[in-house]
């Protein structure tokens with residue numbers, strides 16, 4: 222195969238998780254061949270063609286387009302209105318969160334392909350972040366009881382996955398504690414060991430591509446979580462270990478909802 226790509230390389234180009242690329246391959250969306258060792262290999266030209274088609278399909282998706290228009294326009298009341306309308310249309314925040322995941326992927330693709338400027342991408346993502354905070358802060362919450370700690374993976378500044386997770390947690394009546402980006406592991410461990418935390422949610426975006434770093438981070442956190450009897454959730458498109466014995470690797474907010482309902 223001329224100029225062939227591994228699953229991880231396709232994931233990086235597309236800005237999605239490796240599991241998503243494997244699913245596309247197994248569903249016949251992306252043509253591939255297997256190496257003698259059984260690994261998938263993708264022809265670069267086919268990958269670029271399929272991504273272009275997906276990109277224009279998103280362009281044609283009226284829901285994604287209307288989200289992008291609204292976020293780029295940036296008027297606060299219209300963004301709040303669009304969020305609440307989506308909540309009414311989809312019936313739950315976790316479905317809204319999964320829809321917004323697709324919107325953000327499209328925002329990233331449009332930025333990466335030059336259709337949007339850096340300034341537009343920054344303004345649109347910040348506009349969404351602020352609107353999610355306004356809605357989340359308005360939800361009634363218990364003042365006491367265990368909390369869910371929300372943190373980004375090391376070196377990853379993408380906090381929107383956490384904001385979306387926070388909305389789902391709050392909808393499920395679970396109080397949250399924001400750790401956010403650049404929280405040192407020592408500090409996270411000390412919060413977990415301090416008690417009062419029953420769930421730790423870590424988000425790693427597509428920019429988190431170092432599986433060794435992520436595994437080491439997840440391992441350290443998993444030990445502290447087990448001691449504190451807190452669950453550990455690894456979310457986002459980053460290169461998390463798929464098979465961690467002590468952590469749940471989740472790729473959608475629907476899956477987070479199902480875990481919370483157990």
Ligand code: B12
Nearest residue numbers: 236322326329346377378379380381382426428456457458
């Ligand atoms: C907004 C954005 C930014 C904003 C972030 C603002 C903020 N407050 O978060 C800013 C401007 C800061 C930014 C910076 C950068 N970004 Co950026 N960014 C994005 C964008 C458009 C959205 C990110 C996001 O929030 N995605 C939403 C999350 C929720 O998506 P996800 O990780 O795919 O997760 C999916 C699920 O797993 C699930 N999920 C996510 N988290 C969780 C958590 C739980 C618990 C669960 C259950 C599920 C879940 O939801 C999603 C599906 O619905 C993406 C595009 C994209 N494809 O994501 C690029 C993107 C991630 N960024 C990219 C890049 C390159 C950068 C920069 C390096 C740019 C630069 N040169 O400075 C820096 C890196 C900074 C850093 N060290 O992290 C690339 C990464 C490419 C790669 N593979 O390496 C992307 C993919 C854009 C692209 N298509 O090229 N970025």
